[in-house]
Amino acid sequence: MQPSSPVSSPQFIHRLQLDNGIILIVRENPTADLVSGRFFWKKAGNLWEKREKAGIFHLLATVITKGTQTMSSLDIAEAIESIGASLGGNTASDYFMMSIKTVSADFEDILNLLGEILRWPTFPEEEIALEKQLICQTIRSQQEQPFNVAFKQLREKMYGEHPYGRSILGTEETVFQVSRDDLHECHFKHFRPDNLIISLSGNITLDQAVKLIEKTFGTWQNPCHSLTLTSLPMLRVSPCEMVTHQATQQAIIMLGYLTVGVDHIDYPALKLLSTYLGNGLSSRLFVELREKQGLAYDVSAFFPTRLQPSHFVTYIGTAPHNTNIAIEGLQQETERLSEVELTPEELQTAKNKLLGQYALGKQTNSEVAHLYGWYETLELGIEFDQKFPDLINNISAEMLQKVAKDYLLSPYLSLVTPELIMN
Numbered sequence: 001m002q003p004s005s006p007v008s009s010p011q012f013i014h015r016l017q018l019d020n021g022i023i024l025i026v027r028e029n030p031t032a033d034l035v036s037g038r039f040f041w042k043k044a045g046n047l048w049e050k051r052e053k054a055g056i057f058h059l060l061a062t063v064i065t066k067g068t069q070t071m072s073s074l075d076i077a078e079a080i081e082s083i084g085a086s087l088g089g090n091t092a093s094d095y096f097m098m099s100i101k102t103v104s105a106d107f108e109d110i111l112n113l114l115g116e117i118l119r120w121p122t123f124p125e126e127e128i129a130l131e132k133q134l135i136c137q138t139i140r141s142q143q144e145q146p147f148n149v150a151f152k153q154l155r156e157k158m159y160g161e162h163p164y165g166r167s168i169l170g171t172e173e174t175v176f177q178v179s180r181d182d183l184h185e186c187h188f189k190h191f192r193p194d195n196l197i198i199s200l201s202g203n204i205t206l207d208q209a210v211k212l213i214e215k216t217f218g219t220w221q222n223p224c225h226s227l228t229l230t231s232l233p234m235l236r237v238s239p240c241e242m243v244t245h246q247a248t249q250q251a252i253i254m255l256g257y258l259t260v261g262v263d264h265i266d267y268p269a270l271k272l273l274s275t276y277l278g279n280g281l282s283s284r285l286f287v288e289l290r291e292k293q294g295l296a297y298d299v300s301a302f303f304p305t306r307l308q309p310s311h312f313v314t315y316i317g318t319a320p321h322n323t324n325i326a327i328e329g330l331q332q333e334t335e336r337l338s339e340v341e342l343t344p345e346e347l348q349t350a351k352n353k354l355l356g357q358y359a360l361g362k363q364t365n366s367e368v369a370h371l372y373g374w375y376e377t378l379e380l381g382i383e384f385d386q387k388f389p390d391l392i393n394n395i396s397a398e399m400l401q402k403v404a405k406d407y408l409l410s411p412y413l414s415l416v417t418p419e420l421i422m423n
Helices: 056-061 073-082 104-119 125-142 144-161 172-177 180-190 207-216 269-276 284-292 320-339 345-359 363-378 384-393 398-407
Strands: 004-008 013-017 023-028 034-041 088-089 096-103 196-202 241-245 251-258 298-302 311-318 411-416
Touching: 004 363, 023 207, 023 311, 034 104, 034 363, 056 096, 056 125, 056 180, 073 104, 073 144, 073 398, 088 104, 096 104, 096 363, 125 144, 125 172, 144 241, 144 311, 180 298, 180 320, 196 207, 207 320, 251 320, 269 284, 269 298, 269 311, 269 320, 269 345, 269 384, 269 398, 284 298, 284 311, 284 320, 311 320, 311 398, 311 411, 320 411, 345 398, 363 384
Parallel strands: 023 196, 241 411
Antiparallel strands: 004 013, 013 023, 034 096, 034 196, 088 096, 251 311, 251 411, 298 311
C-alpha cells in the first residue's frame, strides 16, 4: 500500500491518503518522547443512529475494548497498563473516536493492540450487560440534575426528530434494546478504512507513521456496502416555553437559539458572540447579571461546533424568587447584541480571549492530534487551523450585529424550577 496525495506544511504537519482510503495526519514533534493518536470515524456518532437504537455508539465505545478474538478484557487492560499507556473510546454527535497515548518506544505495541480491538472485537455478553447497567445509572443520575433536565428538554423541543435532539447516551429503553448482534452490525457497517481518519502527534516521523499504519491496517479492506445518511428532518425555528418542576434549590433558565453548522459563513461570528456574551469572569453576562445585579449563581453561554445546525444557548442559575427578572435580564442581554454594536475595545477583547483560549488548547500532543483529526472529520481540513484566527480577526462589530439579528431574537425558553413561578 502506497501513500498518495501528500500535503505538508512548514510546521511538519502532513496529510495523506492510503490506498484503502485511510486519511493519515502526522504532526512531527520530537520535543517530547510521546506519541498521541486520535482515530476518528466521520460517518458515525448519534447523527447516524436510529431513534430506536439511540445510544448504540456510546455503548459500543464502552465495550469495544472488552474483548477480541484472542484477548479477554483483562488481557487488554494488562497490556495497556504494563507499558503505562492509555487507550479508550468515546462518541459524539458527529463522530466516533478512539484515542491512544504512549511513549514513542511503545507506540508500535499499543498501535497493534488497537488494531486488534478495532478489527476483531467480540463484544462479550456479560460486558454488554454490565455496561448497560452503568449507562442507565448515568441516565438516571442526569435526570436528577437540573441543568441536564433543562438542556434535555431544550434540545428535544428545538430539534424534534432530528438526532441532535437525543442524548448521546440514549434512553434506558433504547440502550436495553441494543443487542450483541446490533453492535456487530454497527461495527461492520461503520468501522471501515475509507471512514477512518488517523491523526498522530509526537515523536514520530511521517515515514515511521506510514510504515506502522500500513503494517497494522494495510490488509483491512472496505466492504461492498456504502454508508449513506438517512434523510434528516427539516429544522424550523418555532420558539416555545418548557417548564419542569423539580426539587432543587435554584431555578435553571436556558434560552436556546437554532443557528448553523460549522461550514456556514456565520459560524465564526457566532463563536465570537458566544465568547463575548458568556465566556469567563469578564463576559457580559457574568458582569451584568452576577456582578452588578447579583442574580446568578452561575451564568454563561455556549455554542458547540456541529456539522448540522447547532444551538446557541445562554443560561443562568438563580434563586427561584428571581426567576422572572433573571429571564428578562438574560433575554435583554442577548437581544442587546442586535441593537448595540460592540465598541472597538469590547470587540478586540473578545477576539483576544477567543484566540488566546484557542492557542492554549493546542499545547499538548493529545490536543493537537485531536484538533487536526476533528477538523478533517468535520470536512474543514487541517488548513482550518490556520484559517480560523484570520476568520475571527476579520469580524467587524457590524457583522456581529447582523448575525445577532439573524439568529438571536427568537429563543426557546427551558426552565427547571422547584415551584410554579411563571405566569
